Amino acid sequence: MKRALTILGSLVGLVLLAGAGFVAYVQIAYTVDYPRTPLPAITARTDAATIARGEYLVHAVAHCSTCHGPADLMTQRQLDFRQPLVGGFTWELGPLGLFGSFTARNLTPHATGIGAMSDGQLARVIRHGVDSRGKLSPMMRIAVGPMSDEDLTAIISWLRAQAPVEARRPSYELGFLGKVAALDFRPRLDPPPAHVPEGELGVARGKYLAEGPAACVGCHTPADPIAGFARSGPLFSGEAEAEVDPTNTTQEIIAPNLTPDPETGHLAGWTEDVFVARFRAGRVIKGSKMPWEGFALMTENDLRSLYRYLQTVPPARRQVGRTVRPR
Ligand code: HEC
Ligand code: HEC
Structure with missing residues (x-):
């Protein structure tokens, strides 16, 4: 019994030491x-x-x-x-x-x-x-x-x-x-x-917007914050994990899978007109981090281009569940 306690004690000591070492390492090694x-x-x-x-x-x-x-x-x-x-x-x-x-x-x-x-x-x-x-x-x-x-x-x-x-x-x-x-x-x-000008309607403009200035890809693709925000799953297959709703902490919100996967893709069954109308409606979920107010002002050509581009993304089977749900 006494021996077991000594071993347990040294193990706890080792873990604490390793923890302190890691904290010290991070303080010294990180740079901005x-x-x-x-x-x-x-x-x-x-x-x-x-x-x-x-x-x-x-x-x-x-x-x-x-x-x-x-x-x-x-x-x-x-x-x-x-x-x-x-x-x-x-x-x-x-x-x-x-x-x-x-x-x-x-x-x-x-x-x-x-x-x-x-x-x-x-x-x-x-x-x-x-x-x-x-x-x-x-x-x-x-x-x-x-x-x-x-x-x-x-x-x-x-x-x-x-x-x-x-x-x-x-x-x-x-x-x-x-x-x-x-x-x-x-x-x-x-x-x-490369620049793809406004007024152009089609996949190239949609890709430029979604992977570029509109930054859709950042929120709708899994990424690992601890690994330098490296991509950790298929393009546009949804956010890695749900986040607490800042306006109602009893629920959480997750950015959905936007790939054209017929089973797990959030846009399955959405026509181009439904997509445009959804953006025109602006914010529906109060605590969502998606900047709906800004996107609601996008031109019709840009919204249609985004939809057409998303239809060309490789379908990824990834179920993220309902976008808003109890925690
Ligand atoms: C998600 C929120 C967010 C968005 C979107 C965003 N910014 Fe910022 N921006 C910040 C925050 C927060 C800071 C302050 C960061 C810091 O302390 O370094 C900042 C800092 C800056 C700075 C100051 C840099 C400096 O040297 O002091 C500039 C300029 C800037 N943003 C421009 C822009 C422009 C232009 C856009 C649009 C293309 C933009 N930001 C979009 C959050 C945002
Ligand atoms: C800052 C993060 C963020 C950005 C940027 C973002 N989204 Fe989202 N998106 C979310 C979150 C979170 C949700 C789930 C909550 C909601 O519906 O507002 C969502 C939901 C959606 C939905 C489903 C809406 C519904 O009513 O079911 C679509 C479609 C969508 N996003 C498309 C896009 C497109 C296209 C872009 C780029 C133009 C984009 N998102 C940029 C975070 C983001």
């Missing part, structure tokens, strides 16, 4: 410093056509305003798109906020916003996910999809054309799980996708 990430050669323009294209991207397709809008409107998830993008909404991510705390930045051209940032610095955080300090911006790296030089130019041109508003926002703070994730998490350095 990527100052040598190149600044894309993008220059803002001042012509009305480019600025108008930027407005469509910021509010609708790339849905920047659904994160950078005024914090009080964000909480209600009722966005008035004519409000200045002053930021201020804070996300406490992960169980007990252990991934960290992230506050949306002021995107108006005031010195407390993007006023002091160069076009290259703006382009770098949008394209590569590296901020003006040369540090990884995890939220930007995950939430914003890859986009063409043309679209990046249009977004920056629109931002530069807005009225400045003073509003200083804090930088993020990583929690312990955020540091574990940072061990494997890098800026995105892939070459940018």
Whole structure:
């Protein structure tokens, strides 16, 4: 008996030591410093056509305003798109906020916003996910999809054309799980996708939007947050795990499988017109993280293109269950 207790004691001791070692390792080994990430050669323009294209991207397709809008409107998830993008909404991510705390930045051209940032610095955080300090911006790296030089130019041109508003926002703070994730998490350095212009109707435009600026692929494909958000399952086969509904903690929400699998695909039986009408209806599930307010403003051609592209994705048999359900 005494001997068994001694062995148990040493085992517990070993586990504690290994745990402490892991904590120390993460604290020392994680990094968010990527100052040598190149600044894309993008220059803002001042012509009305480019600025108008930027407005469509910021509010609708790339849905920047659904994160950078005024914090009080964000909480209600009722966005008035004519409000200045002053930021201020804070996300406490992960169980007990252990991934960290992230506050949306002021995107108006005031010195407390993007006023002091160069076009290259703006382009770098949008394209590569590296901020003006040369540090990884995890939220930007995950939430914003890859986009063409043309679209990046249009977004920056629109931002530069807005009225400045003073509003200083804090930088993020990583929690312990955020540091574990940072061990494997890098800026995105892939070459940018080729531009497929608005007005084009078809699979190529849909693919560009879904894998690019609209970032559908990010939420609707399984990914492992601890392995640097690496893809962990078939393209568009649904989110890895359900997340607690922030507006009603007795239920959870999961992004469905959008592949054309006849049994487990969420869109089985949806016609193109049903798909377009669903987007026009906007938010149905209050606590959903999908930026329905922005997507509801997409042009009919873009919505039809998205539907046509999703029909061409390889069908993946993956049952994620009902999108909203009790926990
Ligand atoms: C899911 C929410 C989300 C979306 C969508 C989003 N952002 Fe951000 N963004 C953030 C957060 C949070 C921060 C602050 C992160 C930090 O502290 O590093 C940020 C930071 C920034 C910064 C400041 C970088 C710096 O160097 O200080 C810029 C510029 C920016 N975002 C632009 C955009 C643009 C343009 C879009 C649309 C293409 C966009 N964001 C979409 C959440 C978002
Ligand atoms: C920030 C994460 C996120 C992004 C980006 C996102 N989705 Fe979703 N999507 C979800 C979640 C979560 C749900 C389930 C809750 C709901 O229906 O709102 C969902 C549901 C859906 C549904 C089912 C709606 C219903 O009524 O049953 C469709 C269709 C869909 N998404 C398509 C898309 C397309 C197309 C894009 C890109 C244009 C996209 N999603 C981008 C998270 C996201």
